[in-house]
Amino acid sequence: MTKKLFDILIVGGGMVGASLALRFSQAGLQVAVIEKTPLSLVQDSMPTDAAETTEPPIDLRVSAINRRSEQWLQDIGVWQHLPATRLCPYRALQAFEGDSQPHNEGLTFTATELNQPYLGHIIENNSLQKTMWQQFNEFITLFCPATVVSLSQQSAISGYASVTTKEFGEISGRLLIAADGAQSQLRNLAGIGHNGWQYQQACLVATVDTEYPQQDITWQQFTEQGPRAFLPLPGAQASLVWYDDLPKVKALAQLPAAQLALEIQQNFPAKLGKITVKQQGWFPLTRMHANRYWQGRVVLVGDAAHSINPLAGQGVNLGFADAALLAELVLQALSEGRDLADSQLLQQYWQERKKANLLMMSAMDGFYQLFSSRWPVLRLARKLGLTAAAKAGPLKAWVGAYAAGLKG
Template sequence: MTQEFDIVIIGAGMVGAALAAGLGQEGFRVAMVDRAPGPEFDPEAAPDIRVSALSAGSERYLQSLGAWQNILSMRATPYRRLAVWDEAEHPLSNLIPRTVNHVEFDAARLNTPHLGHIVENSVTQKGLWQAAEAEPTVTILAGSGVSGITQTTESATVTLENSQQLTATLVIGADGAQSRVRDMAGIGVTRNQYGQQAMIISVRYQGPVQDITWQGFYPSGPRAFLPLYSAGAAHPGESRASLVWYDAPEELARLKSLGNEALMTEIQQGFPAELPQLTHIEARGSFPIARQHARQYSAGRIVLVGDAAHTINPLAGQGVNLGFQDAQCLQNLLKNARNAGKGLADASVLSTYEKQRRPANRRMMYAMDAFYHLFSNQTPPLHLIRNLGLGAARALPFARDQVARYAMGVDDELPAVIRTLTSRLPGLNQL
């Protein structure tokens, strides 16, 4: 039996579920397909090891979908300050006071209650599934992956692994960095594998929940602290956090081989002094870091969003926020196309989506790459430049705050002078 829909979304993670909820709100008949079952939430369980820093812009989008209240009813931690500093030891460091290379962004300076929220990925996904399930025109098909996609001039047919078939005007690939939809569409990628990997460690620490997230930069890579929530009555006086340690694969392999007590000692010695006293390690994991960009965002009746279209260095936690921006853009364009009497897979609609999203995604890729190469080395001139750069950020609070408002999604555009500079960066068109 074949089921008919306007749109089939393949991939029910955060970005796919956001699109399902948003398109359902617009009255589109939507099927959301994923091999995995729906996310679960247990308030007594330890946090998901995968967390994201959701920007204020993403928060507004999730509110419009009806998902944000669902998320707040589970777990979300606001952060009001964000700090960045250079921890590299080098003879040139003696020329510059340590306070110069320390920059802090504060929500109060930006006239906003917070900069964003740290949320477990499974919590965000669960809140979005609940929003999608509330839409009568959305059908969720979990438990079976996709075995094939065929296209004609009239429609696309998605065949599931259980032999079920779905027809639609448009197929959206939201199935992540290793997207099978992208492969089935014949869309290639450019890919750059970084020398570092990232280790995520879920911990408890002594003290109240902090309102700051920070990154200290070392030549081997940054080390980050993301606050979570109180550990509760079972662990009085303790709070939870997620730590991220970027380093060479062999160093992370050594760290992963350690027992919890030994690893805690390594963390306390290897992280900046601002790290609170750890009491327990609850979980750990690691993943490689790569920059990847689809050579095109659509092919026929197939269009890509989120990690299926682009992955960036997770340095500033912008990946899922970019994915939500993709989803919001595509949702609006599809609504406008229907109102104008255009087909959902009309080439002009999908090319407009790519024209709007590719430059924004590319700019963020370039910025994260530049940041990565500037900080992940011990070259004396670059060490001096990055310290001077952080010092300049302290000395020019207006420009710093304007960029921060854009990065956090408080403002929709970068300041004009920054847009001009980024448009002239060499190599931007090759990303």
């Protein structure tokens, strides 16, 4: 087959990869996106347009998009096109131990305290991906479905590297971006190692109807068995996350919806109220960090570079931060007439993002260990810590701003 040469070749058309494709295409670069999931399957799982009279159910996979990520999505022309009916703003973040009662509201951050209209939005992953794909332009060539079988960097000195696909043959680019997830094939083909581990717990995720109107607060209750989290969704709906031992989570995921609803109401705080389970699923908790973020002309972004404990919902936000910095450095190199895969720029990207990502990964691990410990001394320390943090004034405001993506 005929070899195709592009400025940017992105393996993975999910949220992070698609956002980079848009940013580079807007600079006039020729971009190829290789995605293994057939278009028909992606489209079948996506919400319909807001103009349609019947709204499909909320998908199980949602993300908490912070203000920094929102700005990135605005800059690439995506946020403005997201259907308002699929967005749910949240204006408060809350963390507490035990049941939440008026005398035990733990630590709460509000948008008002930060002089912001909101802290972020909850949105379905597939709704965001669909909107991105709808903005693809004539500078973007989408190869889908496409299965990568090999990588060649032998010609890297000549100014490009190539992947071979089953369906489209060889596709080449001056810069190859691996945005193909935590099990990244391109990372493995590039010979980039990684380290990490699987936690002893897993997550149950459920989409539910609630007895209350649309809410604007996301909260986490910490228990000895693991956190319980609430994410508001459009309308009288919510996404619930239940951390627990792997066997427990697997068993919960197999329960009929009505029985699972009873289990949730018995184990979540009373403030949740009555619910009806609509969808449920589970996934294991893992941590992964690539040993380096680039090799030759291949550079890693998002989950291909790092997987984080989802405790604070920072995964996709870290991926968008990767994308924003990489795009900035590559476009700067372009303006200076340098190679798009210049080793100095890729090294700078790795050093800056590794530091930020490792800080967040370590913070989430520390937070996870602190609040899952049953040691009485730590239990007392975290209760005192939440109380002190709630009264910390400037420190509390700084932490809240960091969580909302307004700092860092």
